[in-house]
Amino acid sequence: xxxxxxxxxxxxxxxxxxxxxxxxxxxxxxxxxxxxxxxxxxxxxxxxxxxxxxxxxxxxxxxxxx
Numbered sequence: 001x002x003x004x005x006x007x008x009x010x011x012x013x014x015x016x017x018x019x020x021x022x023x024x025x026x027x028x029x030x031x032x033x034x035x036x037x038x039x040x041x042x043x044x045x046x047x048x049x050x051x052x053x054x055x056x057x058x059x060x061x062x063x064x065x066x
Contacts, residue, residue, distance in 0.1 A: 003028040027058070 005026040048059040
């Protein structure tokens, strides 16, 4: 089972006066998958997300969109 984590961060603009807020979504994989995913570390990945009925498919691939 994977988990989606939603985090909000606040940063100051370079002038130091205003603050902007952004949201980051993280997909957390279980430890059993770490060995398989380590080969993708540091590589540029493409993501394709598709919804079909009640399920959501997330496809990661190296390079361009599939």
